Amino acid sequence: MEAVAEAKSVYLTAFEQLGNTGPSWLRSLHERGIHAFEARGFPGPREEAWRKTNLRPVTSAEFPVADSQGVAPKALVERLGDLGDSYHLVFVDGRLAADLSDLSDLAKGLTVTPLSQYEDSAPERLQSALGNRVDIDWHPFAALNTAFFADGAYIHVARGAMIEKPIAVTHVITAEANGRAVYPRLVVEAEEGAEVRVVERFIGDDEASTLVCPVSELSAGDNTILDYSRLQEDGAAVMNIGTVNLVAKRNTSLRGAFVADGGRLGRVDLVADLEGEGGEIDCNGIYLTEDRQFVDFHTWFNHREGNCFSRQRFKGILQDRSETSFDGLVKVFEGAQKTDAVQENRNLILGKRALAHSNPRLEIFADDVKCTHGSTVGELDEQALFYLRTRGISAEGAKGMLTLAFAGEIVDMFKVDGVRSHVRGVLMRRLGVEDADIGEIL
Amino acid sequence: MALLEIRNLHVNVEGTEILKGLDLTMDTGEVHAIMGPNGGGKSTLAKALVGDEAYEITEGEVLYNGKDLLEMDPEVRAREGVFLGFQYPVEIPGVSNTYFLKAAVNAMRKHKGEPEIDAMEFLQMVRERARRVKLDETLLQRPVNQGFSGGEKKRNEIFHMSVLEPKLGILDETDSGLDIDALRIVSEGVNAMRDGERSFMVITHYQRLLQHIVPDVVHVLVDGRIVKTGGKELAEELEEKGYEGFDEAAA
Numbered sequence: 245m246e247a248v249a250e251a252k253s254v255y256l257t258a259f260e261q262l263g264n265t266g267p268s269w270l271r272s273l274h275e276r277g278i279h280a281f282e283a284r285g286f287p288g289p290r291e292e293a294w295r296k297t298n299l300r301p302v303t304s305a306e307f308p309v310a311d312s313q314g315v316a317p318k319a320l321v322e323r324l325g326d327l328g329d330s331y332h333l334v335f336v337d338g339r340l341a342a343d344l345s346d347l348s349d350l351a352k353g354l355t356v357t358p359l360s361q362y363e364d365s366a367p368e369r370l371q372s373a374l375g376n377r378v379d380i381d382w383h384p385f386a387a388l389n390t391a392f393f394a395d396g397a398y399i400h401v402a403r404g405a406m407i408e409k410p411i412a413v414t415h416v417i418t419a420e421a422n423g424r425a426v427y428p429r430l431v432v433e434a435e436e437g438a439e440v441r442v443v444e445r446f447i448g449d450d451e452a453s454t455l456v457c458p459v460s461e462l463s464a465g466d467n468t469i470l471d472y473s474r475l476q477e478d479g480a481a482v483m484n485i486g487t488v489n490l491v492a493k494r495n496t497s498l499r500g501a502f503v504a505d506g507g508r509l510g511r512v513d514l515v516a517d518l519e520g521e522g523g524e525i526d527c528n529g530i531y532l533t534e535d536r537q538f539v540d541f542h543t544w545f546n547h548r549e550g551n552c553f554s555r556q557r558f559k560g561i562l563q564d565r566s567e568t569s570f571d572g573l574v575k576v577f578e579g580a581q582k583t584d585a586v587q588e589n590r591n592l593i594l595g596k597r598a599l600a601h602s603n604p605r606l607e608i609f610a611d612d613v614k615c616t617h618g619s620t621v622g623e624l625d626e627q628a629l630f631y632l633r634t635r636g637i638s639a640e641g642a643k644g645m646l647t648l649a650f651a652g653e654i655v656d657m658f659k660v661d662g663v664r665s666h667v668r669g670v671l672m673r674r675l676g677v678e679d680a681d682i683g684e685i686l
Numbered sequence: 687m688a689l690l691e692i693r694n695l696h697v698n699v700e701g702t703e704i705l706k707g708l709d710l711t712m713d714t715g716e717v718h719a720i721m722g723p724n725g726g727g728k729s730t731l732a733k734a735l736v737g738d739e740a741y742e743i744t745e746g747e748v749l750y751n752g753k754d755l756l757e758m759d760p761e762v763r764a765r766e767g768v769f770l771g772f773q774y775p776v777e778i779p780g781v782s783n784t785y786f787l788k789a790a791v792n793a794m795r796k797h798k799g800e801p802e803i804d805a806m807e808f809l810q811m812v813r814e815r816a817r818r819v820k821l822d823e824t825l826l827q828r829p830v831n832q833g834f835s836g837g838e839k840k841r842n843e844i845f846h847m848s849v850l851e852p853k854l855g856i857l858d859e860t861d862s863g864l865d866i867d868a869l870r871i872v873s874e875g876v877n878a879m880r881d882g883e884r885s886f887m888v889i890t891h892y893q894r895l896l897q898h899i900v901p902d903v904v905h906v907l908v909d910g911r912i913v914k915t916g917g918k919e920l921a922e923e924l925e926e927k928g929y930e931g932f933d934e935a936a937a
Contacts, residue, residue, distance in 0.1 A: 627776045632786070634736050634772075635846065636764035636793040645789070649780025649829075 254306050256282055259391055262309065267364040269371050277390025280380040284387060296569040296601055297511050297540050302483055307455040309392050309427070310337040312420030316344065320416050323447055326669075328662030330412040330443065331356060333397050337418055338426040340395050353405025353438070359396040359429060370398050373431055377461045377489040383513060385457040385485045389427040393459070396429025401438040403465075410441040410660050417448030417456060417482060428458040428486075434468040436493075441471040441660050448479035453508075458486035466494040466520060473663045474500070477670070478507035480535075485511045490527075492552075494520030501658045502529030502558070503667055504539045505674065511540040518545075518552040518580075526555040528657045530667070532674050533566030533598070543572040545587070547580040550610075554584075559654050560591040561647060561674075562598035569601040574617070578609040587617040592624065592650050594643075644677035687752055689714045689854060689885050695746035697727075697734045704730040706910035707746070712854075712903075715882040719896050719921060720889045722907035723929040728889045729773055731907065732858040735887075736770040737763055750854070764790075765797035767853030771843035771860050778830040783842070784812060786830055787849050794850065815848040819875040836863030844875045855879070856887045861895035873898030893925035908932045 259278045264271050286303045287294035314336040324334060324344060333356060334344035340358040347356050362370065380387040397413045415428040434440050444460060456478065464470040470492075478484050484507050492498040504510050516525045531539045545554050560568045570589040591600035604617035624646050632642035651671055658664040671677075690712040697705035704727045712718050720728050734741040735748065737760035748755040755763060778786070792802045816826060819841045831839050840860055847855050855876070861869055876886065876899050888899055896904075896918065904920040905912045906929070913932050914920065 625776070625778075628778050630738055630760065631772065631776045631778065632781075633760040634764050634770050635786070635790040635850065636761050636797070637786075637789055638761050638793070639759070641789070641793070642761075645781055645786070646778070649778070652780050 255388065255391070258308055262392075267362065267366065269364070269366065270362075273375050274391050276375070277380055277387050277392070281384055281387035281391060284381060284384050286384055293542065293571070296571070298509070298538065301509065302455060302485070305423075307423065307425035309394070310421040310424040310454070312337040312418060314339045314341050316341060316416045316418060317449065320418070320447055320449065324414060326662075326666050327410070327412050327443060327445070330410040330662065332412040332414065333358065334414045334416060335395060335397075335428060336416045337421040338394055338415075338428060341416070351405065351407050351409065353402035354407050354411075354440070355398070355400040355402075356411060357398045359398055360394065362398075369400070369433065370431065373433055373461065373463065374398075377463065377491060377515075378459050378487055379515075383487055386459050386487045388425070389429060389457045389459040392425070393427040393429040396431065399430075399432045399440070399442060401434040401440045403435040404437040406438070407440040410443050410662065412443045412445060414445045414447065415456070415458065417446070417452050417454050417479060419449040419451040421454040422452045423454070425455040425457065428456065430458070430460040430462075432460075432462040432470070432472070434464045434470045436465040437467050438465070439469040441473075443473045443475065443660060443663055445475040445477065446484060447477050448482055450480040452479050453481040454483070456482055456484040456486070458484070460486070460488045462489065462498075463491040464493060464496045464498045466496060468493075469497045471499045471659050472501070473658060473660055474502050474512075475663070475666070476502075476504045476507065476510055476512070478510065480506060480508065482507045483509040485509070487513045487515065490514070490516040490525055492516070492518050492520065492523035492525050495522040496520065496524065498523070498525045499659060500525070500527035500529075501663065502527065502541070503670065504529070504531040504541070505670055507537065507539075509538050511542070513542045513544070515544045516546065516554065518547050518549060518554060521549050521551045523549065524553040527557075528555075528654045529558040530651055530654050530671075531558070531560045531568055532671070533560070533568055534563040534674070535566060536564070537566045538568070539566075540569040541571070543587075545572070545574045545585065547574070547576045547583045547585060550579065550581040550583065552580065552583055554586070556587040557654060557657070558589045559651060560589075560600055561651060562591065562593050562595055562600055564595040565597040566595065567599045567601075569603075570619075571603045571605070572617070573605045573607065574615055575607040576610050576613050576615065580610050581612040583610060583613040583615065585613070585615040589619045590650070591621040592647060593621060594624070594647065640676070644675045647675050648672075648677065688712060688749075689751060691749040693747050695731075695734070695748065696744045697730050698742040698744050699730060699740065703744070704910055705734065708907070708911055710905060710912055712885050712887065714885055716902045717880065717886045717888060717899060719901035719904045720887060720907050721891065721893075721904060721921060721924055722932075724891065726908045727910045728907055729858055732770055732856050732887075732889055735856060736760055736768060761793070764850075765794050769847050769850055769852035769855045771840075771847055771855065771857040773858040773862070775831050775839045775843055777832045777834075779832050781830050782827055783830050784826045787812065787846065790850060812849060816845055818848060818878060819845050820871050821845045837865065837868045840864055841868065841872060844872050848875055848879060851879070852884070854885050854887065856889070858889045859891065860888070861890055861892065869895060870898060893921045896921045906932050
């Protein structure tokens with residue numbers, strides 16, 4: 245208990261020393277964040293939702309806010325173009341890198357603004373959207389983000405606007421942020437009848453042992469189509485603990501695509517709320533782990549209205565001595581009749597000492613619903629491997645082929661072309677599959 | 687020189703000896719039928735020849751084209767021209783039949799120092815070979831064997847063989863699960879490949895497949911050994927009399 249109390253005061257002291265500056269509406273939000281964190285503290289090891297996540301590396305050290313100069317190394321800058329043609333906004337160690345961003349010729353109805361550019365005159369809708377969804381009283385890292393974020397992206401799509409080009413928001417973590425904390429923030433609001441695709445990406449220097457605590461809040465109004473991809477490709481030593489909140493209103497289609505690759509510790513709490521009849525949230529993800537990496541996906545899908553549809557398909561590919569956890573909840577609220585929910589988690593163990601935890605859960609308070617969940621943890625099929633080898637495919641090629649086939653179903657669901665081909669490339673590299681013919685399987 | 691020389695082959699499966707000193711020689715261009723009762727070791731012979739690790743070779747040697755076959759990894763045996771048509775082909779979800787075959791063809795070409803196959807040329811070949819065994823074209827795009835009927839799986843095996851063009855085709859109970867029309871089509875596929883350069887080892891319990899693929903030599907495999915070798919008429923004899931007499935001979 246002492247250690248926890250001490251950790252709290254470190255953050256409070258840092259908050260006081262930093263000085264809570266900026267426009268008044270933002271100052272009060274930061275205050276709320278630090279107060280929530282102080283009241284909550286870090287979760288203890290016995291807390292069910294945090295039981296599998298080893299927070300010791302986070303709670304046993306201090307992580308002052310990164311104060312680096314926002315200069316990204318060339319190698320990381322070169323990766324910015326990987327996703328193809330897009331509007332892009334780049335943050336380096338939590339601060340806007342204007343020279344790396346390109347928001348020229350924004351489509352009609354689209355607003356993309358760094359949060360640091362807003363003064364007291366910030367739009368009312370931003371003020372009410374920012375922090376509106378995320379539960380800072382429950383999630384200490386979201387509370388820390390709310391207390392300390394210095395910048396971020398606000399994306400607003402006006403009623404009926406169809407935005408063709410994806411908007412990529414990239415968070416670059418440099419070696420300068422080593423031993424420090426970075427708090428990325430993203431707010432997306434799509435108004436009624438709009439259509440937009442947003443890609444949020446984390447890349448970074450392998451030398452940076454940085455605590456990254458992002459908060460992403462995305463809300464889709466009635467009859468909108470919102471496609472969100474989150475590519476977590478952190479540097480090897482990063483600890484990335486974030487929250488994503490998705491809200492779908494009436495007849496809305498909201499798609500999420502998640503990739504977790506890299507980082508020493510990664511956790512995402514994905515909270516998806518279906519708040520209007522006919523809403524649909526479809527989230528698919530792949531996590532790839534190696535060495536001693538740990539990745540934890542917690543999903544909280546709340547069916548609050550009837551006739552809504554949700555899909556979750558998460559697949560893990562575990563190498564070496566890595567460990568993963570998937571804990572997914574589908575909660576059907578009273579009155580949310582005709583709910584149709586599917587939750588799947590499949591894990592492929594490639595390392596003899598890798599460990600996958602899977603805990604799919606359902607809580608149903610309505611009587612006319614269709615909810616299913618499935619969970620598997622397995623290895624590559626030896627017979628299939630042998631079969632492929634008897635046709636001339638090498639042992640390594642056969643492993644790669646079967647692993648890519650396992651992941652392929654999810655990759656195909658990534659709707660943004662640039663993201664899909666990028667994820668394919670990530671998989672091929674990670675699995676050491678160079679043969680172009682094997683790659684065609686995806 | 688013989689294409690395949692098996693000398694005193696002993697094979698264990700899960701600690702039990704199944705092949706107990708098997709000898710067999712096949713020449714280039716020949717079709718040999720391996721017949722025998724269930725449990726005699728026919729499938730074990732097939733699996734051992736393609737290198738399944740579950741089949742432990744405890745004694746003996748196998749020369750293929752004068753090279754030590756048992757020293758080669760399964761994929762190298764395939765690239766050297768040894769093909770097994772499985773008795774129970776596995777389903778491989780997510781791997782398209784066509785892409786998989788293209789990877790296999792290119793692996794073999796690379797082994798021979800040949801350039802990769804042209805995509806158009808490959809597609810034409812695949813379509814033509816699929817027609818040969820009347821394999822529905824939709825099965826080309828589907829994942830390997832997934833959701834195929836028993837007969838479709840067997841045809842798919844022969845289709846793979848016709849695309850990969852091995853020197854030695856081993857067909858393990860390819861006739862099971864095939865109705866008479868399918869049996870004829872599959873046999874025609876095999877016969878079309880008989881060109882005096884390719885050899886086939888046809889493993890079967892019954893004689894009916896051998897009415898269509900007429901063997902040059904018939905071997906009777908009982909209790910882990912070849913107990914009799916003869917011409918095609920031996921198959922007819924076995925069909926009439928069964929394996930009872932051979933069981934005794936083996937014992």
